[in-house]
Amino acid sequence: MDRRTALGLAAGALVLPMGRRAAAQAFDHPVRLIVPFAPGGTSDILARLLAPDLTRAFGQNVVVENRTGAGGNIGADLVAKSPPDGHTLLIIDVSTLATAPSLYTRFPFDLKRDLAPVTMLIYAPYILAIHPSVPARNAAELVAYARANPPRVNVGHAGVGVGNHLTGLLVTQHWGADLTQVPYRGGAAALTAVAAGESQMIINGATATAPFCKQGTLRPIAVTGPARLADFPDVPTFQELGWPAADSGTWQGVLAQGGTPAPMVNRIANDLRTAMAVPTTAERIAALGAVNRVEGPDSFRTWLDNEIEVWSRVVRANNIKLD
Known part of the structure; x- marks a missing residue:
């Protein structure tokens, strides 16, 4: 077998795998x-x-x-x-x-x-936000109110066992407040319920929650993540407050x-x-x-x-x- 024939056979051997790879990558x-x-x-x-x-x-x-x-x-x-x-x-x-x-x-x-x-x-990051009817302007006031009035604070979340539900459990347990966790069919439904005052608090992704806070239908209290959010520079991080789940x-x-x-x-x-x-x-x-x-x-x-x-x-x- 000469060199040209050998190279031709080798090239031919590559055709099928490459063809399969192209087919695997195609959307039909x-x-x-x-x-x-x-x-x-x-x-x-x-x-x-x-x-x-x-x-x-x-x-x-x-x-x-x-x-x-x-x-x-x-x-x-x-x-x-x-x-x-x-x-x-x-x-x-x-x-x-x-x-x-x-x-x-x-x-x-x-x-x-x-x-x-x-x-x-x-x-x-998550934003922890409350309905404006809750008499708290900052984290310290919210924790004090939640401890003193647990029946008045329902925490809306996207469903039992999802990330914001578990984060809410960790945070409210850290506060020493036995709050009622209320599941909804996703974060959007939970946001709508808290904005309407059906529940009073939510921990939810900033992407969906920030517009409610900018409109004033929710009041931001704290955020997760490594730094404060540019749109809410006065709102502290969980880490600053010494709360758990700071990276959630x-x-x-x-x-x-x-x-x-x-x-x-x-x-x-x-x-x-x-x-x-x-x-x-x-x-x-x-x-x-x-x-x-x-x-x-x-x-x-x-x-x-x-x-x-x-x-x-x-x-x-x-x-x-x-x-």
């Missing part, structure tokens, strides 16, 4: 972007912000679908049971997703096996069905990275109080595995079960 019908919460929450805002750019990148329509219920697990289960071809994606607060395996004794899917991390997208917040990420080919996962991750860097999108995300945290599938999986372990300890300590 519309893509469903599943939001497992009601419209108006952080996941929904981000999905609708990214959908037009992803439509252009994928060459197929990206359709945002809200599939609510069970603290996000109904939507997540839909994706987990979809074909592993990258055409059904989940956008979710992944801290909330990480709590699910420890909350349910009968869980409909295996999180590590049935969902494939694609990329983290953003981190948005809403971590939005995208996952595909487990078994989706790695080239397809990488293609989606790269397209999301590009979409997140579009100047108008980046400006909108910053204006919503969020930080771009796009990273690859491997580091996202490591982060998610750690979150599962961290929040499982909180769930066990509070004996929370959903079945």
